[in-house]
Amino acid sequence: MAERVAVVGIGQTKYTATRGDVSLPGLLREAAFRALEDAHMTFDDIDCVVVGKAPDFFEGVMVPEYSLVSALGAVGKPIFRVHTAGSVSGSTAIVASQLVEGGIHGTVLTIGWEMQSCSEAMWALSVTMPFQQQLVAGAGGYFAPYIRQYIARSGAPDDTGILVALKDRQNALLNPYAHLHEHDITYESVRDSIMLWDPIRYSETCPSSDGAFAMVMTNEAGGDAAAAEGRQPAWIHATAMRSEPALAAGRDQVSPQAGKDCAASVFKQAGITNPRKEIDVAEVYVPFSWYEPMWLENLGFAEEGTGWQLTHDGVTARDGDLPFNPSGGVLSSNPIGASGMIRFGEAALQVRGMAGDRQIDGARKALGHAYGGAAQFYSMWVVGSDKP
Amino acid sequence: MRDVAIIATAQSKHVRAASTLNEVELIQPVIHEAIEQSGIGRHDFDFTCSGSSDYLAGQPFSFVMTLDAVAAWPPIAESHVEMDGAWALYEAWVKIQTGQADTALVYSYGKSSPGDLPRVLSRMMDPYYEAPLWPTSIDFAALQARVAIADGVTSEAQMAEIANRSRNAAASNPFAQLTSSPEVADLLSSEYLAEPLRKHDCAPITDGGVAVILAAGDKAREHCTRPAWIRGIDHRADGHHINFRNLCVAPSIGIAAEKAGVGMGPVEVAELHACFTHQEPIIKAALGLDESTVVNPSGGPLAANPMMAAGLIRLVEVANRIHSGEVSRGVAHATGGHALQHNLVAVLEGEG
Known part of the structure; x- marks a missing residue:
């Protein structure tokens, strides 16, 4: 019988272009200590540390752990x-959660981070390899053709991406940790920003950030103990990961099968039959604005070709019935190797009722989502205020 | 804990430079062979996990392309560690413990030949105090060897004996890169590479890969006549900065050995991830092994050291001997980092 897992501590740094005042260990310790403090613990209480980050080349440190x-x-x-x-x-x-779920450890600390100020991520991703297609223009250049294909297929209005960027950046104003706090942002300012990779404008693109995110997870006894002291845990209801090759005949990069399978698995495990109705809030990995409508469809929140309508109808806004990225999302903070955990952790903060000004009222069940590679790697979890 | 076993294994023929193969071409036949051996359909694995290093490949997200070697279509439940494959096996073992998988494919590989490996490995050091000095992995190991000799843990003569024994043992290992050794006296008269280490004290630079199939309970018995059961597995880390550590001992190995239950029975065979001769006695002492244990009958890393795979190969070499009925209980050790900083210990047993 698998052990129930609770998130009882969360800590994050302020995201910023250059955290020049701390070393790499200093950055991680800032997030770790905040998570431990939140969990009413010290390092002595931790059985195991699980870390993740984007490629080692980004900081120029091989296996930095x-x-x-x-x-x-x-x-x-x-x-x-x-x-x-x-x-x-x-x-x-x-x-990290599976180490608890499988009964191997009782309390685990997990940390994701990136210090992107140490390098230029776009070019770190664009090295020339023998016999491999060169990426040339980083992630945005890679994804733009698939976004154009999405627009062609769905007939989505041209300004869908502008609306997403505006919403996420305005949400970020309520999140003290967000990298971008653009108080003067308007529909027009997004629209008039420079086109980087058509149809992705500068203001529809994630920033490059320094930052770290940490969580403390415990077994059921640990979650119960926190709850007994009035500290609401986030209970993990389900987790799933899926991968597919970068290149495969018949692969649809607009709505990849691995994403559909991963969502179907995580919702099924969580006992969710109607995600649109049952998920109260979602933190979804949207590094380029158009990925909001694309993921709305891929995750099963909207029928194929109709995701953009939810964006236009305000469904994904803070006051909509399916808020997407109340934290401001990847569009407002992107320390790459932490961005997935930020989604997972912000979902957990929401169901703990601890999301501060960005809290969605009544959030009791939330989705955390991350993707990577050529839209081919997926990880998701569903967390809730109640035990699964 | 669920009973989990290694039920099939495969390795590449390890070589100094697989110049005509990229990583996908190197590992694909190995994965295929392990899958064939297990008799499990290639689309029927519940989980897949791999280990590799971007710094060896010289490419960020290098493992993404290697996913092509496992036919991940339709999509699969999959993960990757930036560590030796022994830790990929550990993640798969954890996955099976949660009940979310009954079978798993694990693989790892490394092509060290395109770069200057000892210099590349210097990038693994603390980026503020050590890496700027560009100490090579051999320089670092030599510091440890000096301390070990000064403290009486080993001697240059014993180190040469270990090199000689390991490479001669590899004569019976069809995958090994180095399969013979000069006499001990000749080894001792050779030049130092980094005093007190001579060339024979160092593992060779190797290109190669390994694949393992794991299965739980009856599934393992169904697909393997004599599964190698993982009776205990644990991993631990020591601190990084060498001035904070006594390099003659590896406390993390001792903790992992205790957690894995090494001392709960006789250890007939031990495969140790000692990339330098002087590390073998340090690991043996930390594991609590005596002279009754046969150490590195495959030749160990001194006979073939494909980075990111050599640790998982230690588990494979013990498992193979259990599969064949040669032994009933053995210990495998894998390491990561410099000077035995991160260590995994597994106890494998056959039934009956």
Whole structure:
């Protein structure tokens, strides 16, 4: 019988373009200590540390967790490093949860991070390899053709992406940790921003951020103990990961099968038959604005070709019936190797009722979502205020 | 805990440089062979997990392309670790413990040949205090060897004996890269590479890969006549900075050994991830092994050391000996980082 898992501590740093005032260990410790404080714990209470980040080239440190062992209080403990492309820190959170679920550890600390100020991520992703197609223009250049295909298929109005960017950046104004706080943002300012990769404008693109996100997970007894002290845990109802190849005949990169399968699995495990109705809030990995309508469809919240209507109808706004990214999302903060865990953790904050000004009233069941690679790696979880 | 076993294994022929193969071409036949051996359909694995290193491949997200080697279509439940494949096996074992999987495919690979491996590995050090000095992995190991000799843990003569024994043992290992050794006296008269380490004290630079099939309970018995059951598995880390550590001992191995239950029975065979001769006595002592245990009958990493795979190969070499009925209980050790910083210990047993 698998153990129930509770998220009892969450900590994150303020996301910013350059965190010049702390070292890499310092950045991680900031998030870790905040999570431990939230969980009313110290490093002594932690059985295992599970870390995830984007490629080592981004900071120029090969397997950096080895030099972080002491800083993370992991001497004499297991430390585990997950690496699954952009979905990585969602996957990392899932691996951490499974160590508890499988009964191997009682309390696990998990951390995702990136210090993108150490490099230029777009070019770090664009190295020339023999016999491989060169990415040339980073992630935006890669995804733009699929977005254009989505528009062609769905007939979505041209300004759908503008509406998503405007909503997420305005949501970010309520999130003190968000990287971008654009108080003057308007529909016009997004529309008039420079076109980077048609149809993706500058203001419809995620920033490059430094930052870290940490969570403490415990077994059922730990979750019960936190609840007894009035500290609401987020109970993990289901987790799922799916992958598919970058290149496969018949592969649909607009709405990839792995994403559909992953969503179907996580909802089924969580006993959810009508996600649109039963999910109160979703933190979904939207690095480029148009991925909101695309994921609305891929995740099964909308029929194929109609996701954009939910965006236009305000369904995904804070006051809509399916708020997407009340934290401001990846469009407002993007320390790549933490961005997945931020989605998972913000979902958990919502069902704990601890999301501050960005709290969605009555959020009791939430989805966290991350994707990566050529839209081919997926990790998702459903968390709730009540035990599964 | 659910009973989980290694039921099939495969390795590449390990070589100094697989110049004509990319990583996908290197690992695909190995994965295929392990799957064939298990008799499980290639689309029937509940979970897939791999281990590799972007820094070896010289490419971010290098494992993405390698996913092509496992036919991940229709989509699969899959994960990857930036660690030796032994930890990919650990993640798969955890997945099976949650009840979300009964079978798993695990693989790992490394092509070290395109770069200057000892220099590449210097990037694994603390980026503020150590990496700027560009100490190579051999320089770092030599510091550990010096301390080990000074403290009487080993000697240059014993180290040469270990090198000689390992490479001669590899004569019976069809996958090994180095399969013979000069006499100990000749080894000891050779030049130092980084005093007190000579060339024979260091694992070779190797390209290669490995694949393993895991299955739980009856599924394992159904697909394997004598499964190698994972009776205990644990991993632990020591601190990174060498000035905070006594390099002669590896406390993390001792903790992992205790958690894995190494001392709960006789250890007939042990495959140890000692990439340098002086590390073998350090690992043996931490595991609590005595002279009754046969160490590295495959030749160990001194005979073939494909990065990111050499640790998982230790589990494979013990499992193979259980599959064949040669032994009933053995211990495998895998390591990561410099100077035995991160260590995994597994106890494998056959039934009956």
